[in-house]
Amino acid sequence: MRLRTVLATLTAGLAAATTLTAAGPAAASANSPGGHACSPAVTLDGFSDSLDKTSYDGTFTGNLSALAPDPDGTLAALSDRSALFSLDRRTLEPRKVVQLADEKGAALDAEGLVIDRDGTRLVTSETEPSVRRYDRDGRLLGRLPVPAPLQVAPAGRAVVNGTFEGLSWADGGRALLASMEYALSGDAAGTVRLQTWKRHGAAFTLGAQYAYRADAGLGVPEVQALPDGRLLVLERGFTAGVGNTVRLYLADPRRASDTRDVEHLTGQAGVRLVRKTLLADIVDCPSLGATAKQPQPNPLLDNIEGMAVTGRAPGRPGTFRVTLVSDDNQNAVQTTRFYFLRVRTR
Template identity: 30%
Template sequence: MKHAMSSLPRIAAAVLFTATTVATLPLHAAPLTVNGTTFELQGLVGVGRLPANLVDEHGETFGSVSGLFADTSAWTRSGDTYSGIFYTTPDRGYNAVGTIDYTARLNQLAVSFTPAPVGASGLPQNQIQLTLTQATKLYEALPGGGKLDISGLDPVPGGLAAGGARAATGLLPELPQAYNGKLALDAEGVVKLSDGSRLISDEYGPSIYRFSADGQFLGALPVAESVRPIRNGVTDYSSNNPAAGQPAPVPANPSFGRQNNQGFEGLSISPDGKTLFVGLQSATRQDGGTGGTAATRDNTRLFTYDLSNPDDITLTGEYVVQLPKFTQNGQTLVAAQSEIHALSDSQLLILPRDSNGFAVGTEQSFLRRVDVIDISDATNILGQSYEGTVAPGGVLDPQIIPALYAPFLDVNDNSQLNRFGLANGNIPGFDNLSEKWEGLALVSALDPEHPNDYFLIIANDNDFMTTQGFQAGEAYDAGVDIDTTFLAYRVTISPVPEPSAALMMLAGLAGILGALRTRRRGGSTHPALSSGYSGAA
């Protein structure tokens, strides 16, 4: 197999890598091996942009990418060009002074992608052609045939008694509510289920909503009590971003549960369609999440749901993921995660980042990556006596084993970015990457000669930043134009030989080599990346 197992030294490297602590090894080690799967970066092969002033079919400013889902059933190849459909979620709308009554929606993009050669330079930023084809508003159906839009407004402080929540029913959990009676949704991740319905994760609850293909609210999933925000002894969903004229919560921050604006940022389904993964952006308040980029907010949580019965989706797991730290101006900070993508029922890609980029912070990012996590040996804390608080003061309870974490792809690598006129930081003649990268998808290269090659797609969230904006009936000028940008990397993700076979090869046992059969995890290919994966719905 090309890239992963082309020579004896590479096999040896893979074995040694597996035997050591994966997370301590350098980025771009070739190959990176995590529990029997190799990951190898070929290079950045495509860039695409949508202008900051793009408007949707409703005449409102396009909301960029807070969540990204590639419909792999529609992914095709003709010659050197690929075509497909991406679904994206914008978040709660442009926030000038607090939140606005922006109607939540799901956007659809038509994609045409002609990769550039690996290693080529002096390239334009047009390999990924994107067209906004649909913006489906999300709504509740009312008796009599009416509709009530889902809103981006901050929930009312005080919870249920103050009108800031809808009471739980036999079919629904308690859900956040805005002052105008609309369900409140700060949309992030998105996935498409086998029946065509969509799940969208939310920062406020944090919640997981279910919608039909035409945007009708169908329900919501149960959520662990460990992440529900508590103020003054009651569940209070306000994120301290009230609309103009509305009250702010007191105190500003919850004492327990998710931090303000740090909810369910990541959402993904295993390729077999049986497991839903949901990732909290950073640690809960009780686990050292003291707000901002504090050095103690690294112990975040990853949840699993059983999707085998779409009419009865159940919470099955809760795991600790330790986010990476970095140093900025002498201060140790944590890079919160902005998206996840499942490769199997135990292994995922994760996108951690700092808060720097074009027109924001230092403008040069210190950490912006795609890494690998594996929960095969991690402790399932769901239902355990210590589930509520697992890392007081940011120190993980020693009886809990966190997910295995391995660095993989450095998005800030200027040797890759510069080839397309991009950069991390202010470099004359290059376009600086924006701050928020929140979309992650994986599609097959559909290459018979290299069946384990994929395109890893990363996209930014521009936060509706444009000098020509229009939302909720009003024009606005954000003072800067930030385009929506997509990056495409070619990667190889494949199984490796079992260590014993490779060691015998190293010992020169040629006779035994002929009798050995290479055992691959989950069969002839990685279970998440079999030929069926690229065609899954």
């Protein structure tokens, strides 16, 4: 999304994901053979700026808001300007771009992405918000139901540019999960809702909803489910003159309350929030020679918005390869940057 200034899973796609590498030749110059620790749980293996301020087939390759492993072996990268790129899994070089549109042919503010085993793309737009289904060639196949309170005011209680940012398979591909970025009007500040859908073949029906509490001044731009039902959650914020804050959490919704019938989340007794544990604050990662075009507490940081679990780390039980990407907003002082992490979850 076009980030406002603030003060302050590996499931259905696993078969394809395990073929992806943590960092290919495009990131080689930034890599260390052994990687570098951001925290006891997270290691930065490298980064790549190879797509920064580039174009492919006449389409700008920035504005990237989501990543997803594709069963065809590529890495899909979604632009919030309605472009869906297929990237070489090792070099990040674009191989294909498809333009997406809504039912009237208008562009989307596309933010979240998952890809089904048959190649069907599910894409969120934060405008309404919505979740739409597309085939490989960008043809619209359908649209999922969205609870009325999650719609942007006046239709619902969501704030503009604060709706569906993250999207992930859940429950082994039997469910879909989307994360709101900011709290609904009437909910406690920082309390964002995670909406699920139950899958019935190609159809989806509304499922449980959970409440997640983000850190003060931060929103939730991405969420990814792990095979055991837990979630990787990105939290992000920006302070002018200071830079970005980006934190990676391990969250567990399995004992959280179903909040779909709770009108206002204001800390009432009996509502169990999704539990979370900090894995790493990205400011603590080594910079590995990265440079920033505007003030940042660590020059490695930028407007990180997309995340994909791209495989398991060989010989390391409970450790996953995770790729992040920043949205440069087609802005001269921001960078399209890919980050390659190893994340230990136990």
